[in-house]
Amino acid sequence: MKARSFNKNIFNAGYLLIMLGILASCKKLVELPGNPPSFINREQQFADSASVMSVVAGVYTYNQSKGFGYSDANFTIATGLSADELSTTLSSSDRPQFYNYSLTPLNGSIIGLWQYPYQALYQVNDVLEGISDNNKLSASLVNQLTGEMKVLRALYYFNLVNIFGGVPLVTSTDYRVNARLPRASVDAVYAQITADLNDALNRLSPDYPSEARYRPNLYTAKALLAKVYLYQGKWQAAYDEADDVVGSNVYRLSEVPLNAVFLDGSEEAIWQIPAKNSYQQTAEAQNFIPSGASTPRYLVTPFLLNKFEAGDQRRQRWVGTTVVNGNPLSYPAKYRNRQATNLPLEGYMILRLAEVLLIRAEAAARLNNLANALSDVDIIRERAGLEASTADVTSQDAVLNAIMHERQVELCFEWGNRWFDLKRNVTPSTSAATVLNAVKAGYTPEAALYPVPQAQRDLNTSLDQNDGYR
Template identity: 35%
Template sequence: MKIFYKQLPILIVLLTFTSCDSFVETDLPKSQLASSSVFENYETANAALINVYAKLRDTGLLTGTGTGLSNILGNYTDELTAYGGATSTNMAFYNNALLPGSTVISNLWNASYNQIYAANAVIEGLDNSSGITTENKKQLLGEALFLRAVVHFYLTNLFGDVPYVTTTDYQKNNTAGKVGSAEIYKSIISDLQTASALLPETYSSASRGRANKFVCRALLSRIYLYNKSYPEAANEASALINSTALFALESDLNNVFLINSKETIWQFESTSAGQNTKEGPIFIFTAGPPASVAASTILTSSFAALDQRKSKWLKAVSKAGEIWYHPYKYKEQTNTSVSKEYSVVLRMAEQYLIRSEARAMQGDLIGAKEDLNKIRLRSGLPGTQALSKEDLLSAVLEERRWELFTEYGHRFFDLKRLDMLDAKLQPVKAGWNTEDRLFPIPQTELGNNPKLLPQNPGY
């Protein structure tokens, strides 16, 4: 991979320093450029780790900008409708017309592996450190392992078989071969289990912007669900649901995405006070027609009349008798005097839906209904009328659609894991092909490293 260089010192990608736990990037002092120096001091080691969080927030797959998953996978599926010129980034995803030479695809790949490299640099630096207390080392190491795992999780779900990178060794990384998705999942689970054992249940700050044991378990519950390990998925979700001192569903949908929401498990803290999410400016528009993107008619028309998610999480804009809707989970389009919203990556509603599906798959239909109805009743809907296992699973999928839209690609990943992409998208997406279940591997990467061959089917 071209992102790793022969003469690159272990911390050269971490040339940042922060004086507190907010995710702000500034230059490290020259005296801290050597990795041994960085990891002999808690403050600079902590700053190196905070920088990795900032990388995830600002670039790559989890950023809230227009090239992040919430927007591009919303366009790629049936959640969003793209507007603008034929050559816009949104149009390429909306038309399911991705190319191996796409700059956006290359940037997503490179940003992801740079984030993984940065996490590995922290892991290696901590392993070799003797100047940090055991407890502090456990905390930082657990967080770095989580960050490595979460980026690999999204990479394999988008690109399929990819390298699972666990070192900063440029020679190994430049020639790393593909690893099968099943093996990648084993490595992700191992990293998350190790991280969970290292981390405390408490958050290191009130912002819930850094990983703790429950953040690891929340991602584990999703991975077990994807892997059809239903008892494990239910157990991990239950650990969070039962931790009522920390977590709870917000009764008012307008409070779900506020900074101090008890529903939040993990979110990205903004760079500075008064700054809100990156999603707000991407999704919100105040006059029609939309310049970039709007909620699709397929999505907006699917909500029941009583569903408060349509009235509170979507907002109508009209002009000359035409009506568009934009995602309105985040209400702030610009900065405010104090920050009101951070980008929420993991939240409790998903855990209830994970446990509902996992229970249904194990035949516990009563428990599955109870979990599903927690989400439905909160949204103003009556309890589900599903009676059979099949009907209940269909109801859970629809509930996930309404609850999790434009949140980091849930719709795409759900349809993919359930082998329903073709059935759901071919009737409504003229450009959809079966091969679109995977993104293309960037052409430049195939040229640089033949071990990444063959290209994904269809490209």
């Protein structure tokens, strides 16, 4: 399904685990068996609960070539440039193509946005196959791990479908089938996502299965499902799932200073994985935080900077500033630790309470419950040090615009939320065409989807290309 990931060499290799180096970064995600071997064959991987948990730890490892599929900041950078959040000083790279909508199927970063999630999906499917009908494992462990893997699979497909549109639905490890799969429709991908998440709801407990919140629980599945329903326009379903998460009282907004939101063990985290390895913490910090007096690789756009109101703690805590040749330059700073040794440790946030509050707010507004929608907005504004919203509580468009503004400044540089929001056309004034054409040139409706990498189409002739790309 992708270069180097869905070809025969990798599948014939059988997905060997490089356990010691990978699992050192997983903290206490799982307990390792004593003296684990460096390599184990597939039968050994699923021989007992200890070996299975070693495989599961690899799935969550913050390493895009061996574990979690979004461990290189590529997703954050690409979507931030395509939206109105970021510009880049890397003129000699392929990054400007995202900013000015000149992407081609040969863009190297596009390959990673496809390749690493599919590589991770192979690992997820491998676990699901390895634990299914496995009489060496307890029914409770199989149930738990099946739920977790389906949440992971749903996350990957949610991002893939919003980046590329319809994509191949790979739900097995059979390369002979996967290598020639055509693109499924957007509706079919969403059907798979919701089926996986609803199955996970029936399997997962409200209790987290490991230290901290590194592996999904019931509310993780609900939070992601709320987001999926929101994107599908299923307002009541989105509201209900988000309301369950907020009403659980398991989570609370981190107090100021706001950089505490992204610390390892954040009380706001619904799902957060440990990112530290031998040379760095998050890839976002490595890419965004300048080294010494150097020019940042990526700058926060003046457009976004101007959206922060006076006194907004998010502007002060989540945007950094350096002076180069007398010029102040602003860069993303939600993650600040460039070095592995920097303390306190940061963890990589996947889902957090503030986003769920904004999902609930938007769903409520769509259901014309405008006062409740603004109440959720004001909870987040208060944490940011701002007064309550002044949006007209009698106007649905005014309330939706207030929610979109809050999403813009609260969720900047996180999981492509701004790029996806612009494409959702929530209101006429917040649509991609309206906003982006006023900020920069080149946006067309075809730019809403990225091209399928040409390397994938060379391997799989069943893959058609998105409109607007050759």
